[in-house]
Every structure is written in C-alpha cells, then in structure tokens.
Amino acid sequence: MxxxxxxxxxxxxxxxxxxxxxxxxxxxxxxxxxxxxxxxxxxxxxxxxxxxxxxxxxxxxxxxxxxxxxxxxxxxxxxxxxxxxxxxxxxxxxxxxxxxxxxxxxVSTSSPRPPPPENRPYPSIPRPLPPREEGGAQNNGWIKESTPKNILLYARTMRKNPTEAEEVLWKRLRNDALGARFRRQYPLGGRILDFYAPIIRLGIEVDGGIHLTKEAQEDDSFRSQYLADDHHVSILRFSNKEILEHTNHVVSKINAYIQKHTHSLPPVEEGLGMEGPxxxxxxxxxxxxxxxxxxxxxxxxxxxxxxxxxxxxxxxxxxxxxxxxxxxxxxxxxxxxxxxxxxxxxxxxxxxxxx
Missing domain, CATH: 2.40.30.20 (Elongation Factor Tu (Ef-tu); domain 3)
Known part of the structure; x- marks a missing residue:
C-alpha cells in the first residue's frame, strides 16, 4: 500500500x-x-x-x-x-x-499573465527563451507560457547541485527568514532564476566568473530588462565573491529591498500561502x-x-x-x-x- x-x-x-x-x-x-x-x-x-x-x-x-x-x-x-x-x-x-x-x-495558471505596457510590444527573445507563439493573446488577456520540459528538468538538476555561494545564500533566505518566501532555481520566461520570491516579484542572480566578460554582462543586462518589461520582475545581482566574503552585506541589501516592497502588499488569500497562483x-x-x-x-x-x-x-x-x-x-x-x-x-x- x-x-x-x-x-x-x-x-x-x-x-x-x-x-x-x-x-x-x-x-x-x-x-x-x-x-x-x-x-x-x-x-x-x-x-x-x-x-x-x-x-x-x-x-x-x-x-x-x-x-x-x-x-x-x-x-x-x-x-x-x-x-x-x-x-x-x-x-x-x-x-x-x-x-x-x-x-x-x-494546463493553466489561476492568475492571468499581466498585459504588456501600452504601446510597448515585448522585446524579441533570444535563445534559449521560448518563442513568442507560446504565449499569445487570448480573450483580451494573456495566457501562461508553457515551460519546456528540458528547462524544468535542468532547474531540478541545478537545485540538487548548488554552487557554494548559492548554498551559503540559501541558508540565509530559506524558511521565510527575511519575511518573504524564496524558491530556488525558478524557471521564468525561458530562463532559470537562482532565487525568486513570487510575492514581491524579486529575482536574485548569483554570478560566477563567466559573467565577467563583456558579452555575458550585455546578456545579463538584456535578460534583466526583459524580465522587468515582460514579467514585472526586479533582479538583484551578486557575485560569488560578494556572497562568500561579505554575506551579511549581501543579506542586508536583500532585506532592505524586501522591507521596502512588502509594507503595502495586500493580505494573502487564505489557502494560497505566500506562493500565490x-x-x-x-x-x-x-x-x-x-x-x-x-x-x-x-x-x-x-x-x-x-x-x-x-x-x-x-x-x-x-x-x-x-x-x-x-x-x-x-x-x-x-x-x-x-x-x-x-x-x-x-x-x-x-x-x-x-x-
């Protein structure tokens, strides 16, 4: 049984x-x-x-x-x-x-995707982001974009094998320690956020050495702008070195953002918890x-x-x-x-x- x-x-x-x-x-x-x-x-x-x-x-x-x-x-x-x-x-x-x-x-979400800003079409999305056809307009609203299976599986693998910096930061974020519930390796918009708090739409990215190149930094900048425009998500970025050597300072920055953006939040609907839809x-x-x-x-x-x-x-x-x-x-x-x-x-x- x-x-x-x-x-x-x-x-x-x-x-x-x-x-x-x-x-x-x-x-x-x-x-x-x-x-x-x-x-x-x-x-x-x-x-x-x-x-x-x-x-x-x-x-x-x-x-x-x-x-x-x-x-x-x-x-x-x-x-x-x-x-x-x-x-x-x-x-x-x-x-x-x-x-x-x-x-x-x-398969659908209980909350519709927010409409795009007026007269501002969403930017084109480079690979490996999903094509726009996956999230077309329907009934004057926006339907949820399906997440490719390979991205979901990759997110699970990353969640099981965190980097040292990710593990250190997760210990400070888990169990609603800062007043907002974070989720690890969260698929969103065809990419994977290292940490994400749905209740305040805050993503945290932990950047390793590969993010030091000019090309990688331009891609990071485009990615952050896309998430802001398309998903109304704000991104905080920290390097591995910052997290490992100045953990308290990093946590203070995150906490300051959370305090600033949670004081006016509406009460959570009973039964949904802090995860939302x-x-x-x-x-x-x-x-x-x-x-x-x-x-x-x-x-x-x-x-x-x-x-x-x-x-x-x-x-x-x-x-x-x-x-x-x-x-x-x-x-x-x-x-x-x-x-x-x-x-x-x-x-x-x-x-x-x-x-």
Missing amino acids: FTGIIEATARVQESGNGCLSIERPKAFSDIRIGNSIAVAGVCLTIKKLNKKCIQFDVVSETLRRTTLGLYKEGDTVNLERAMKADGRLDGHIVQGHVEGIGEVVS RVEMNIAVPSALLQNIIPKGSITIDGVSLTVAHIQDNEISIALIPHTIENTTLGILQKGDQVNIETDILARYAQKQKA
Missing part, C-alpha cells in the same frame, strides 16, 4: 522487452529485492538492484493498462516506497493498481471510472495523491501547488500527455456495496 506522497523522481535507464530499469535514488538505501515500489503510480516488485539501478519485470497486462510502455531512456518517473504500518498517511490509500489512462486536456490542470478520464470520482474526493495521477476540484462531463480539474510542481513529474506535463489514473479505493468499495 502507498500514500500518494512522492518520495523521489528518477530517470529511466532502460525500457522494453518486459523490463524496466530506473536510477536508484540515494534515499532508497533500505530497499531489497522483492520490495514493492510505486513507479508513476504502478506497483512493481524489485527484481534486481545495485547501488545505481533498480530493475522490475513488467507484464503485458500492466503495459496495456498503464503508461509504462511509453517511457523511454531518459524520461523521469515518480517513485514511492511501500508505506510502513506505523507511518503517517499524509495522502490517501493508494494500491498502485492503475485502472486506466487519462489525457491532459489543458497555483497551476490548474484538466484531465480526461475513462468514462468507466467516473462513477468512483467525486468533487473534493481523492484521486491518484501518476502516483501523486490529489484532490478533485471539479468534474465536467468526462474531465476532472485538479490544482497543483508549487511543492507538487517542483518535486513530481506533474510539473512538466503538457496538453496531450497521458497519465496513469487510480480512483479512491474507498469510493470503489462504496460503489460496489451500492450495486
């Missing part, structure tokens, strides 16, 4: 011929051959393992009912070890028995599963325990908080992607009794 609280993500190393091999997360040091692991929501039994790899057998029925047969080398999957009897049930009861495959219909996703599910899905009930998507916000016809709406976006594969889903669906076992038993 599982809980739907993802413990790690890992890359697929090999897939095919009834076999699935994935990277072994460092946190999974206690697993043994014969143990069960939920892989993208599918309960699988460990066949072989070593320090770097976990291998499973995948039967034809599993391939038919789930998305496991679609994974290729390099793809990322959600992982959860089986729940211990004395563990906390932070999600809901998940069996790992996928009932069907759903399809992502739409959530990502909302609509998923089409097999019609046979709808009888076991209710508004505000639980559902498992690719192994993640989620709450159903709304149901319309054969589509369900779910909301993804920043933690889920950053720590699971749901953050990189796009329209047309397929996902594993498992409905709430309690709803299934209730439906069986009713019948």
Whole structure:
C-alpha cells in the first residue's frame, strides 16, 4: 500500500522487452529485492538492484493498462516506497493498481499573465527563451507560457547541485527568514532564476566568473530588462565573491529591498500561502471510472495523491501547488500527455456495496 506522497523522481535507464530499469535514488538505501515500489503510480516488485539501478519485470497486462510502455531512456518517473504500518498517511490509500489512462486536456495558471505596457510590444527573445507563439493573446488577456520540459528538468538538476555561494545564500533566505518566501532555481520566461520570491516579484542572480566578460554582462543586462518589461520582475545581482566574503552585506541589501516592497502588499488569500497562483490542470478520464470520482474526493495521477476540484462531463480539474510542481513529474506535463489514473479505493468499495 502507498500514500500518494512522492518520495523521489528518477530517470529511466532502460525500457522494453518486459523490463524496466530506473536510477536508484540515494534515499532508497533500505530497499531489497522483492520490495514493492510505486513507479508513476504502478506497483512493481524489485527484481534486481545495485547501488545505481533498480530493475522490475513488467507484464503485458500492466503495459496495456498503464503508461509504462511509453517511457523511454531518459524520461523521469515518480517513485514511492511501500508505506510502513506505523507511518503517517499524509495522502490517501493508494494500491498502485492503475485502472486506466487519462489525457491532459489543458494546463493553466489561476492568475492571468499581466498585459504588456501600452504601446510597448515585448522585446524579441533570444535563445534559449521560448518563442513568442507560446504565449499569445487570448480573450483580451494573456495566457501562461508553457515551460519546456528540458528547462524544468535542468532547474531540478541545478537545485540538487548548488554552487557554494548559492548554498551559503540559501541558508540565509530559506524558511521565510527575511519575511518573504524564496524558491530556488525558478524557471521564468525561458530562463532559470537562482532565487525568486513570487510575492514581491524579486529575482536574485548569483554570478560566477563567466559573467565577467563583456558579452555575458550585455546578456545579463538584456535578460534583466526583459524580465522587468515582460514579467514585472526586479533582479538583484551578486557575485560569488560578494556572497562568500561579505554575506551579511549581501543579506542586508536583500532585506532592505524586501522591507521596502512588502509594507503595502495586500493580505494573502487564505489557502494560497505566500506562493500565490497555483497551476490548474484538466484531465480526461475513462468514462468507466467516473462513477468512483467525486468533487473534493481523492484521486491518484501518476502516483501523486490529489484532490478533485471539479468534474465536467468526462474531465476532472485538479490544482497543483508549487511543492507538487517542483518535486513530481506533474510539473512538466503538457496538453496531450497521458497519465496513469487510480480512483479512491474507498469510493470503489462504496460503489460496489451500492450495486
């Protein structure tokens, strides 16, 4: 049995011929051959393992009912070890028995993108920024630009492997230490900010030696201007040397900016915390599963325990908080992607009794 609280993500190393091999997360040091692991929501039994790899057998029925047969080398999957009897049930009861495959219909943000300044078109965006077509106008507003999967994956990698200067500064920023919640390696506008505080739209960039060249400085200047014009984000830049040798001075500068820009902020809406907007996703599910899905009930998507916000016809709406976006594969889903669906076992038993 599982809980739907993802413990790690890992890359697929090999897939095919009834076999699935994935990277072994460092946190999974206690697993043994014969143990069960939920892989993208599918309960699988460990066949072989070593320090770097976990291998499973995948039967034809599993391939038919789930998305496991679609994974290729390099793809990322959600992982959860089986729940211990004395563990906390932070999600809901998940069996790992996928009932069907759903399809992502739409992905959107709960707050519209602000319109561009009057008579000021956004500047052209050099690579690797996404093309303008990804964020065109719609219904007199602006829709959210989708973030390329490679950028999201790269951001996760950078978050797991910070530089010395980034680690030092993060210790001073984390846990709302300065009165604003910062997030590390935050994808925005096709680039990745080292630190970002959504509540005040403040980005902090930690610049290494490569930023000393004239070309790099011009690119940094353009990038800061683009973020200001296009996303209304202010940037504070510090060198590695400044952070490592004058940490208190750097923190004082950041704190001064925060104090100046937080005194007039409106109160945070209940339930949203300081992170602000959530990502909302609509998923089409097999019609046979709808009888076991209710508004505000639980559902498992690719192994993640989620709450159903709304149901319309054969589509369900779910909301993804920043933690889920950053720590699971749901953050990189796009329209047309397929996902594993498992409905709430309690709803299934209730439906069986009713019948």
